Amino acid sequence: MTTVLGINAVYHESSVALVVDGRLVSAVEEERFNRVKHAKPARVDNADELPVRAIKWSLSHHGVDVATIDAVGLSFSPALRRAAFHEDPLGREGSWGSLSGEQAFMASLEATPAAVRAALGPRFQGDIVPIPHHLCHAASAFYPSDYDDAGVLVVDGIAENACAAIFDADADGLREVDTVDYPHSLGFLWEKFSEYFGFTEYDACKSMGLAAYGDPTRFREAVGAILTVESDGRYRVDDEILRFRLPEFAPMETHFGPRRRKGEEFRQAHYDIAASLQEKTDEAMIALVRRTLDLTGRSRLCLAGGVALNCVSNTAIREAFPDLEIFIPTAPNDAGTAMGAALHLAARFAPERQAKPLLSARAYLGPSYGDIPVPSQIAADAPPAGCSFDELCADVVDLLCEGKVVGWFQGAMEFGPRALGNRSLLADPRRADMRDILNRKVKHREIFRPFAPSVLKDQAGDWFELGKDSMSYGYMLFAVKVREGQGERIPAVLHADGTARVQLVSREQNPEFCRLIEAFARRTGVPMLLNTSFNDNEPIVCSPEDALNTFRKTSIDALVLGTNLIRRSAMVEVV
Ligand SMILES: [Fe+2]
Incomplete structure (x- = not known):
């Protein structure tokens, strides 16, 4: 052993x-x-x-x-x-x-x-x-994949000195075949631009959200001055302009105008800069993937590093290589x-x-708590003993259809930054006002940031343009186009550019979550739920106590802990 x-x-x-x-x-x-x-x-x-x-x-x-x-x-x-x-x-x-x-x-x-x-x-x-x-990043993508061999691309902020690396992987392990060294870092490029937009360095996802509202043509040349994609698939970042390690924005402001300070209104320029940044990043990532496939001669791709959380670039890769099998891990x-x-x-x-x-073991790798009793200090509207899971789902669907926000806590916690149905906040994707309701009750996010749908895998093709299947579709890592005519039916999960960052859900991956979405689909004809992480500007909840704390301090309407349904309206704390 x-x-x-x-x-x-x-x-x-x-x-x-x-x-x-x-x-x-x-x-x-x-x-x-x-x-x-x-x-x-x-x-x-x-x-x-x-x-x-x-x-x-x-x-x-x-x-x-x-x-x-x-x-x-x-x-x-x-x-x-x-x-x-x-x-x-x-x-x-x-x-x-x-x-x-x-x-x-x-x-x-x-x-x-x-x-x-x-x-x-x-x-x-x-x-x-x-x-x-980077070898660790590469191993985290290759070993959990289904592939016997693959080209592996890692793109992040920085490793020891490299900011991107290409590996050839097969039964004999992983061999590094190429690197791109600092300061040529796509991860740091996004960190610095996120600060320029008035966010923190960790808010690349917010910058990505801005991009959907912008026109990429206006700042195409200016972004191209910082990020250059070479004909051999490598790229360069001009740190004389970016000045990543210095708290300086003067050269960036020369190119892009004054940066936004926290709390200031967004200007159209910010959306347009973000759109150009996204477009150029897509180009760089596609070139890197082409280089990975050329150098390794493989026909499958594993992708890792923080930049692999850019679901727009991930989709751009899929569209550029429609027949390529791609695996990206949950973290x-x-x-x-x-x-x-x-x-x-x-x-x-x-x-x-x-x-x-196992498929389920690739995502749900954290703490689980077995049968969770409702804490004795809470006199909750828990279902009677013997209540079936289907009855619980029916009750939750009732709440969701009334426009309620439900905390959904089940099984083992997800590994990685996305809630995939075990530590999730759920809502009705059909309501145009749901983004506002969620932000008012719990999330307190910028209004331009989209929420994502978790969709029954076997019906997802009716709603989204998916292309070739990928196991990573279960991990909320691709922003795909919503099919013509379907967007107006699910406004709460439709982004400004007509895409949605889908999670495809199957019984094989997450049976409880799948059964809940199936119950919602039977009731409404819409086989998906809005799914966002169970937190309020804090790490995702881990334990039942964390879930109860977040439930108490926010205005979430109901909390499901295992098989217990706690409604806010019926919740009384017994001191
Ligand atoms: Fe890294």
């Missing part, structure tokens, strides 16, 4: 994955436990700040004796970093890119193995293995590198036992 733990702690999105005997048994993000978005800020001095709560849960939940852990994989290679580092003239003293910042970073990287041994205790005698960051961001580290190490330990995870 082999037991391998994967840990990501280096920048942010700290996470842990556990592989036992070649089988991925869990993966979870620290933010769900410490309730800090992204778990921690990406600073030079905190690489040794481990996801200790996620480690503890992973080991205790699966009854792992630390003495039996063969190895711990860390998703970053200090040696590779040391070899690649060069001082960045556009870095800030004491921070990324400066000599003093690098010294602090190396010190915290070197302290990480000791921190792991301290966290696991003296009974842990296994190896601690640093693994190159293409840095959280996924813990999974990649564990799977890569496990493959090295026992390649013949490297089992493909």
